[in-house]
Amino acid sequence: MMFLSFVKKEFLHIFRDPRTMLITLGMPVAQIILFGFAITTEVKNVRMAVFDPSHDISTQRIISRMQASEYFDMTQVLHTADDINSAFNKGKAELVAVFSDRFDENLLRAGKASVQLIADATDPNQAAMLTAYASNIIADYRQELLREHRIPFLIEPEIQMLYNPQMKSAYNFVPGVMGLILTLICAMMTSIAIVREKEVGTMEALLVSPLRPVWIILAKVAPYFTLSIVNIISILLLSVFVLDVPVSGSMFWLAVVALMFIIVALLLGIVISSVATTQVTAMLASGMLLMMPVLLLSGMIFPIENMPVILQWISNIIPARWFITAVRKVMIEGLGVSYVAKELAILAGMAVFLIAVSVKTFKIRLS
Amino acid sequence: MKKAIEVENLTKRFGSFTAVNAISFDVAQGEIFGFLGANGAGKTTAMRMLCGLSRPTSGKGAVAGFDMIRQPEEIKRHIGYMSQRFSLYEDLAVWENIRLFAGIYGVPEKEIAPRTDGMLARIGFESGRNTRVKELPLGWKQKLSFAVAIFHEPKIVFLDEPTGGVDPLTRRRFWEMIYDAADRGISVFVTTHYMDEAEYCNRVSIMVDGRIDALDTPKNLKQQFGVRSMDEVFHRLARENALTSNAN
Structure with missing residues (x-):
């Protein structure tokens, strides 16, 4: 009581x-x-950098497609692999595309080339979206090549999440x-x-x-x-x-x-x-x-x-x-x-x- | 007649400091007992012991007929308490406060309603039953606090500077309630800073440095010191004390 x-x-x-x-x-x-x-809204104008050691016709065409899309702003072209980290650290990039050496050559000769997409996954939702957009652009390019050459090329986008590897x-x-x-x-x-x-x-x-x-x-x-x-x-x-x-x-x-x-x-x-x-x-x-x-x-x-x-x-x-x-x-x-x-x-x-x-x-x- | 309070050599020490030094006194049923003293004289500590909040270091006593050492919980059940800071909840209505404290003090459920009506009628506050306490003027809050403190009809009620911050006229009205309670046989133990209130008490004790230096009716105290007001009695004692401590 x-x-x-x-x-x-x-x-x-x-x-x-x-x-x-x-x-x-x-x-x-x-x-x-x-x-x-x-928190899960659409992303636009994301700062993006590229590291492109092969610098050939294929990589240029992929990069210009990315530039043309409304999602990405190409802020920087990186010259060494070390620049990748500093681009993230200084906040100049949220996404970096890294093309392999002799990209075009591999693609045409071996039918296979790889590109690495590195994203800042501090915000996992946004990172997932960014890599998906970029992968789509690359896949589009592959479709185009397919139409031009009628050879089944394979471009492997390899995705890497920084700062939150498990993508929780x-x-x-x-x-x-x-x-x-x-x-x-x-x-x-x-x-x-x-x-x-x-x-x-x-x-x-x-x-x-x-x-x-x-x-x-x-x-x-x-x-x-x-x-x-x-x-x-x-x-x-x-x-x-x-x-x-x-x-x-x-x-x-x-x-x-x-x-x-x-x-x-x-x-x-x-x-x-x-x-x-x-x-x-x-x-x-x-x-x-x-x-x-x-x-x-x-x-x-x-x-x-x-x-x-x-x-x-x-x-x-x-x-x-x-x-x-x-x-x-x-x-x-x-x-x-x-x-x-x-x-x-x-x-x-x-x-x-x-x-x-x-x-x-x-x-x-x-x- | 049975005493409401009887204490003998009540002492409280905190380490080497003696806050209350072997005080002895008693309070009769229905008596209004004034408990005076400067700040730091040991009033609060003594009162906490009497209310069962703090254990005496030595000495013995009974409050409301229960032993201070062995039955502090029984004491709590049979006393009322009201302090200078309000014991009522501002966001509750008047009747809700009454109900709450009646419940806490174990007033039987079916008695609460009729007693509430009687109490509000006695203080002339029937219209305020549903008012939230925060909307009441200070004087009313104090009267109500007192009425709530004696709602469970305790043997004795402790009032710790009950009338702080109100004008003499409101104080006077408050004291009419105290007399009314005493007439019904409730003993009143009251601390105060106001010497006009000391004059209203049946007997007054004055604490200095943990001891009770004077204890008598206001009339006798004034005679004893050859002065005309309690204010002067109080200052005499305080000054004597200042002189002795200077001599030391």
Whole structure:
């Protein structure tokens, strides 16, 4: 009875604050839609460079076709193979076409020549589109040669993705958005809600009341726990029915992974709330210490394997990193529970550690 | 008659610092007990111990008939508390706040509605039942906080500087509510900075440096120090203390 009337009051706080409602329920939908649609638009005028050591009639004709297309802007002609890297590093090219030596000669004599298409795959969607466009142009040229010579030539476009070799693409962001939203709701919103009571002074009245401190915390956490589950379900529904990203693994283990992460994130929120004394501090702490790392270091946007070693190390202590990896395995790759045992164990270890920390900080506060 | 508070040699130390130094006093049922002292004199620490929030280092006592050391949870159930910072939730309506705290203090479900009606009628606030607390003026918030603090009919209610920031007239109205509660047998333990409020108390204690240096009715205290107001009593004690600490 005591506990329930408190939980009810906590829900009222959320329902009566339009901003909280918007963040907790509107944000997941907005993010899924944003990541799902806004990012996969048509590409035009992409900066392109060529490295053409053979410099013959065939390569020239392919290059001029690419130049003529609206997709590519030929920005540079490279003279050595080393220039390829520097063109990427300086941002002068997003796509480089590398023709093999004696291209035309090989094509006519051996009936076979190769061209390498190297793309900056930091944005995997765009990289996939670029190489597909370029391959099409090359295929067109092959058709033309076929008509002219009536010999079955073969031009092999060999595609290489820089910076994101596995081409983990569109499916990537669904686990990422889940990690982000859960961190936002569980850690940030919870810590702010608890600190608000400290700041306003109502926490004093609660501590004097017969409610045990543990129940106060549980009651504050309960609505955010519920909201997190609602959000997981809505994200999954959106991804299955709107984005066509199916749940290929076990629904049960996906739920276990999600629950585990929700618990860790809630504990993080509780620990932050016991340290912070103002809502602003709580927001900054969870924003800088949790949200930013989730965005930048969890592998949601930038693949972990391509980070500098130090950042890879740091990413290990970010709970969302393990959650996102586990969701990817279970949901996208459809792997069994044995493949996520490590991630689950790490999250469980983090939960135990955080429980110890929050119990300790709580005792200090009460003595 | 049973005492609402009885403490003997209550002491709280933090490391080598003694915040409360062996204080002893009692509060009778229905008594209004003023608890005065400068900032840092140990009032808050003493009050936290009495409310069951902090364990005494030594000494013993009972609040609302329960032992301070062994039954702090029982104490919490039988006291009321209101602080200078409001204990009410601004985004909840008046009745929702009442319901919430009634629930927390275990008031039986079917009694909540009739008691709410009675309480609002008594303070003349029937029309404000559905108003959100944030829309109320400060004076009303304080009156309502007090009414909520005694809603579960505790044996004693602790008021920590309850009337901060309001004018003397509003304070006076607030004190009418306090007298009303005391008449119904609820003891009132009140800390304050305002010496006009000290005059309203049945008895007043003044804490200096962790000790209770004076404890009597306002009338006797004024006689004892040969002054005409509680304000002067307070300053006498504070000055004496400043002199002794200078001598040290």
